[in-house]
Amino acid sequence: xxxxxxxxxxxxxxxxxxxxxxxxxxxxxxxxxxxxxxxxxxxxxxxxxxxxxxxxxxxxxxxxxxxxxxxxxxxxxxxxxxxxxxxxxxxxxxxxxxxxxxxxxxxxxxxxxxxxxxxxxxxxxxxxxxxxxxxxxxxxxxxxxxxxxxxxxxxxxxxxxxxxxxxxxxxxxxxxxxxxxxxxxxxxxxxxxxxxxxxxxxxxxxxxxxxxxxxxxxxxxxxxxxxxxxxxxxxxxxxxxxxxxxxxxxxxxxxxxxxxxxxxxxxxxxxxxxxxxxxxxxxxxxxxxxxxxxxxxxxxxxxxxxxxxxxxxxxxxxxxxxxxxxxxxxxxxx
Amino acid sequence: xxxxxxxxxxxxxxxxxxxxxxxxxxxxxxxxxxxxxxxxxxxxxxxxxxxxxxxxxxxxxxxxxxxxxxxxxxxxxxxxxxxxxxxxxxxxxxxxxxxxxxxxxxxxxxxxxxxxxxxxxxxxxxxxxxxxxxxxxxxxxxxxxxxxxxxxxxxxxxxxxxxxxxxxxxxxxxxxxxxxxxxxxxxxxxxxxxxxxxxxxxxxxxxxxxxxxxxxxxxxxxxxxxxxxxxxxxxxxxxxxxxxxxxxxxxxxxxxxxxxxxxxxxxxxxxxxxxxxxxxxxxxxxxxxxxxxxxxxxxxxxxxxxxxxxxxxxxxxxxxxxxxxxxxxxxxxxxxxxxxx
Numbered sequence: 001x002x003x004x005x006x007x008x009x010x011x012x013x014x015x016x017x018x019x020x021x022x023x024x025x026x027x028x029x030x031x032x033x034x035x036x037x038x039x040x041x042x043x044x045x046x047x048x049x050x051x052x053x054x055x056x057x058x059x060x061x062x063x064x065x066x067x068x069x070x071x072x073x074x075x076x077x078x079x080x081x082x083x084x085x086x087x088x089x090x091x092x093x094x095x096x097x098x099x100x101x102x103x104x105x106x107x108x109x110x111x112x113x114x115x116x117x118x119x120x121x122x123x124x125x126x127x128x129x130x131x132x133x134x135x136x137x138x139x140x141x142x143x144x145x146x147x148x149x150x151x152x153x154x155x156x157x158x159x160x161x162x163x164x165x166x167x168x169x170x171x172x173x174x175x176x177x178x179x180x181x182x183x184x185x186x187x188x189x190x191x192x193x194x195x196x197x198x199x200x201x202x203x204x205x206x207x208x209x210x211x212x213x214x215x216x217x218x219x220x221x222x223x224x225x226x227x228x229x230x231x232x233x234x235x236x237x238x239x240x241x242x243x244x245x246x247x248x249x250x251x252x253x254x255x256x257x258x259x260x261x262x263x264x265x266x267x268x269x270x271x272x273x274x275x276x277x278x279x280x281x282x283x284x285x286x287x288x289x290x291x292x293x294x295x296x297x298x299x300x301x302x303x304x305x306x307x308x309x310x311x312x313x314x315x316x317x318x319x320x321x322x323x324x325x326x327x328x329x330x331x332x333x334x
Numbered sequence: 335x336x337x338x339x340x341x342x343x344x345x346x347x348x349x350x351x352x353x354x355x356x357x358x359x360x361x362x363x364x365x366x367x368x369x370x371x372x373x374x375x376x377x378x379x380x381x382x383x384x385x386x387x388x389x390x391x392x393x394x395x396x397x398x399x400x401x402x403x404x405x406x407x408x409x410x411x412x413x414x415x416x417x418x419x420x421x422x423x424x425x426x427x428x429x430x431x432x433x434x435x436x437x438x439x440x441x442x443x444x445x446x447x448x449x450x451x452x453x454x455x456x457x458x459x460x461x462x463x464x465x466x467x468x469x470x471x472x473x474x475x476x477x478x479x480x481x482x483x484x485x486x487x488x489x490x491x492x493x494x495x496x497x498x499x500x501x502x503x504x505x506x507x508x509x510x511x512x513x514x515x516x517x518x519x520x521x522x523x524x525x526x527x528x529x530x531x532x533x534x535x536x537x538x539x540x541x542x543x544x545x546x547x548x549x550x551x552x553x554x555x556x557x558x559x560x561x562x563x564x565x566x567x568x569x570x571x572x573x574x575x576x577x578x579x580x581x582x583x584x585x586x587x588x589x590x591x592x593x594x595x596x597x598x599x600x601x602x603x604x605x606x607x608x609x610x611x612x613x614x615x616x617x618x619x620x621x622x623x624x625x626x627x628x629x630x631x632x633x634x635x636x637x638x639x640x641x642x643x644x645x646x647x648x649x650x651x652x653x654x655x656x657x658x659x660x661x662x663x664x665x666x667x668x669x670x671x672x673x674x675x
Binding site: 226227228230231232233234235236238239241245246249250323324326 | 425426442
């Protein structure tokens with residue numbers, strides 16, 4: 001298993017390289033130069049000489065392969081360059097932004113696991129009951145409502161309306177920002193922090209939680225029909241033990257896959273949630289930097305997101321192997 | 335039979351399944367008695383209701399099933415006892431062995447764990463004692479290196495080994511009765527006999543009664559004490575093995591027997607199938623359910639209209655056929671099966 005994980009890590013390096021290369025090339029294919037934007041252009045004409053000077057300053061007037069090799073060289077040495085516009089070091093930006101994104105994603109996944117799996121289990125066990133119908137309807141609605149609609153709605157109710165109408169303090173949540181940035185062990189929020197964390201985490205988790213609930217339900221129902229569950233009952237085990245040990249565990253395999261993907265998405269693609277609650281996370285910064293053609297920021301931050309995806313996918317594979325002994329992680333599988 | 339009450343007595347068991355198309359009448363008045371240490375076979379085609387009858391003994395049918403009748407075990411009707419009591423009976427007093435050991439064992443747990451889990455459910459023993467019991471049981475069923483095998487997963491066992499492990503599990507709490515639902519159907523032909531012999535031999539030694547469900551009368555011949563033949567959810571004939579094989583009193587039984595390939599027969603002789611298909615249990619035929627396929631069916635005898643009663647023709651030998659007397663006067667099995675005069 002250890003050698004498998006090492007192999008996968010090595011693989012990840014190539015994935016990052018490939019991903020960064022594609023992004024790098026994309027910026028050359030797309031029309032519009034960052035220099036023009038910096039010179040104040042875009043819509044109005046600017047002096048071509050100014051643009052040329054800026055291009056020279058940024059080093060983007062050189063042939064693409066020279067730039068590419070330079071990019072690879074400094075990246076390998078841990079230098080992700082600096083922003084074309086603000087001249088801030090990209091590593092500094094990552095240090096600023098990544099903790100917020102990772103914490104938000106982590107707690108969104110916690111919400112997803114707790115609510116998604118438990119409601120999926122509930123509706124599978126009480127199939128066609130009121131509880132099943134309710135979770136089904138809620139899940140369909142939650143996955144159909146766009147994140148920004150849900151986000152603004154929640155914010156309006158608990159973040160704005162609650163203050164305007166003097167709701168009890170436990171029902172009021174700060175509508176913007178990520179709070180005081182007080183964490184225990186880097187990940188456990190303080191009480192005050194929790195107030196700011198709860199809304200964005202719920203909103204970010206909404207769609208994936210709904211999908212996970214449906215997948216858990218289907219997977220449970222499939223497993224419940226299996227012969228080994230009948231065996232477990234025939235052995236005289238209590239129903240709760242049958243469900244926990246012989247249904248839930250076997251039903252978790254597809255759920256784990258989804259969770260891995262969702263974590264990567266929650267880190268890198270939380271833009272909508274971040275926008276609604278005015279959070280300065282990785283996704284938000286990637287989007288603004290893309291619009292400004294701020295290539296070093298996009299490349300650097302994307303590398304971080306890809307890295308998180310890669311790690312999550314290795315963890316999924318390891319989780320698979322732990323859950324199902326039929327899956328053996330051999331080097332040949334890598 | 336003696337005055338001692340039987341170990342298990344099933345009376346008038348009726349099982350229906352609600353479906354979108356109507357109620358499937360899987361079992362329609364099934365009776366069975368099993369004495370301590372006895373091996374009773376239930377024989378019938380797929381869909382004859384034999385597995386459903388067996389499942390209902392331990393309340394293992396899905397909630398869509400409606401069950402009536404009585405399953406008397408140790409003075410109680412198992413169909414009416416609560417969850418706690420049925421939990422005690424399952425595995426401890428009555429154990430089950432299923433058809434396909436690969437799917438019947440949970441792929442994600444070690445064999446040993448799956449056995450000890452059951453021991454822990456019924457006995458107050460330490461982890462070490464349960465493990466030792468599991469190893470002892472694996473040794474008993476002839477699994478080599480049981481102290482190593484106990485820590486392996488089902489997929490690391492061969493088909494025959496898996497079914498041996500199921501037998502070990504079933505015997506691990508010393509049950510008084512084992513219900514084996516087609517225990518060898520999913521196995522290679524070469525190991526079928528071995529596994530079945532092992533089961534029967536162990537149960538004889540431990541004085542455990544067995545209900546052996548099978549569609550293979552050949553299997554029954556050498557193993558069972560008594561046989562119950564089912565067709566379309568009803569018992570059509572029951573008796574000791576010799577009654578069934580030598581004094582066949584139902585055309586369906588005769589058809590099953592005549593369709594068996596024989597080692598002592600002519601190789602070129604074609605096998606004799608029973609013509610037609612088993613009826614749909616959504617709408618079974620009136621009268622004797624077998625009449626559409628029966629060469630003996632006759633309007634005057636009431637085959638098409640009157641449900642035949644399962645009547646004791648000779649001591650312990652029951653047949654549900656309107657023309658049983660004529661059949662029993664016929665010597666040749668082939669003539670019973672074909673209806674040839």
